Amino acid sequence: MSDKRYRLADFNQIPGVACPCGTAFRAFADVPEFPxxxxxxxxxxxxxxxxxxxxxxxxxxxxxxxxAFLELDGDVIPVHPGLCVIIPPGVVHRAVGRMVILNIVVPKFDPSDEVLVDESKDLHSE
Known part of the structure; x- marks a missing residue:
């Protein structure tokens, strides 16, 4: 156990996990001081x-x-490096095209909180 008060994450050393968006490299789940x-x-x-x-x-x-673009509740948002977007609970979203994002998730990521939407249904009927 380190006596350092700060924490480091080297995303080049974190194993990737498959997710609906592609491959996620997740950090700080084990840091109680970070929400x-x-x-x-x-x-x-x-x-x-x-x-x-x-x-x-x-x-x-x-x-x-x-x-490349994001789809947010049916709206198409073209993306480029430097763009930042907040996606509150309940907003149906997906990324289309090749991109790399930094995703800050609050509270801590919980895979059971992710609800996949049937694309054949009306996206706002959930």
């Missing part, structure tokens, strides 16, 4: 539409191919 988690997520194709019941996500776009 959330931080993820570097690599998106390679269209993510599956989903929402969260309790989690708020903040996406900061690090990299994005031309034509």
């Amino acid at each position: 959330g988690t931080i993820h570097r997520t690599e998106i390679h194709t269209a993510a599956r539409p989903h929402f969260h019941r309790k989690l708020t996500e903040t996406y900061y776009i690090l990299e994005a191919d031309p034509g």
